[in-house]
Amino acid sequence: EPEVTQTPSHQVTQMGQEVILRCVPISNHLYFYWYRQILGQKVEFLVSFYNNEISEKSEIFDDQFSVERPDGSNFTLKIRSTKLEDSAMYFCASTGGRLGTDTQYFGPGTRLTVL
Amino acid sequence: DQQVKQNSPSLSVQEGRISILNCDYTNSMFDYFLWYKKYPAEGPTFLISISSIKDKNEDGRFTVFLNKSAKHLSLHIVPSQPGDSAVYFCAASSKTSYDKVIFGPGTSLSVIP
Numbered sequence: 001e002p003e004v005t006q007t008p009s010h011q012v013t014q015m016g017q018e019v020i021l022r023c024v025p026i027s028n029h030l031y032f033y034w035y036r037q038i039l040g041q042k043v044e045f046l047v048s049f050y051n052n053e054i055s056e057k058s059e060i061f062d063d064q065f066s067v068e069r070p071d072g073s074n075f076t077l078k079i080r081s082t083k084l085e086d087s088a089m090y091f092c093a094s095t096g097g098r099l100g101t102d103t104q105y106f107g108p109g110t111r112l113t114v115l
Numbered sequence: 116d117q118q119v120k121q122n123s124p125s126l127s128v129q130e131g132r133i134s135i136l137n138c139d140y141t142n143s144m145f146d147y148f149l150w151y152k153k154y155p156a157e158g159p160t161f162l163i164s165i166s167s168i169k170d171k172n173e174d175g176r177f178t179v180f181l182n183k184s185a186k187h188l189s190l191h192i193v194p195s196q197p198g199d200s201a202v203y204f205c206a207a208s209s210k211t212s213y214d215k216v217i218f219g220p221g222t223s224l225s226v227i228p
Contacts, residue, residue, distance in 0.1 A: 004158070031214075033214065035159075041220075042204070042218045042219065042220045042221065043151075043153075043159060043204060043206075043218040044218065045214065045215050045216050045217070045218075048214035048215075055214055056212055056213070056214040056215050058215060091158045091159065093158070093159075098213065099147075099208070099213060099214055099216070100147055100149075100164055100166070100213070103161055104161045105161075106158030106159045106160065106161075107158050108156070108157055108158050109157075109158050
């Protein structure tokens, strides 16, 4: 069974610090996504990425956020200056084809705690 | 602004019976719908999807029904198994923003052995 992996599983940071959340999507997948879930709230789409560029992004994904696929295997989410309200579970996902044409696989998530 | 609603926060069903999870949406631009399952401390798992050109899609024990006029969809699980106990999220997107999936708040399903 293919799997998406995410590191670290838990990241604690001080407000204002930069964090990078890492994801290794399934190796032959082409579409990549980040979602977040604030404790007790619903899952929210952040961004989708294809062909080395952002396909779509939500209103949450402001200038503090960026994504990168630096080496063809990792897919990272950077938050430049973390705020308390960025504390959440962050999930990475990947698909082989466009959403709806192929099964989407999620990673186990990174719990980000901003103090 | 809840564009995707799951009005039952929880549901309990006996093993072997049918589980029916409901979802309503308000945005008439939505034309693609997905169901995900999530266990505690794990990422979501995609279950099944349906596009607005269909009114039913089936995959094994899971069937999704779409009623466009009522802006309502439901997920049927038959027969329910204890391993199906999880939180189920309904989600929707539109052709104009295909990846921008809007999730509902989830329904926690407990299947009692």
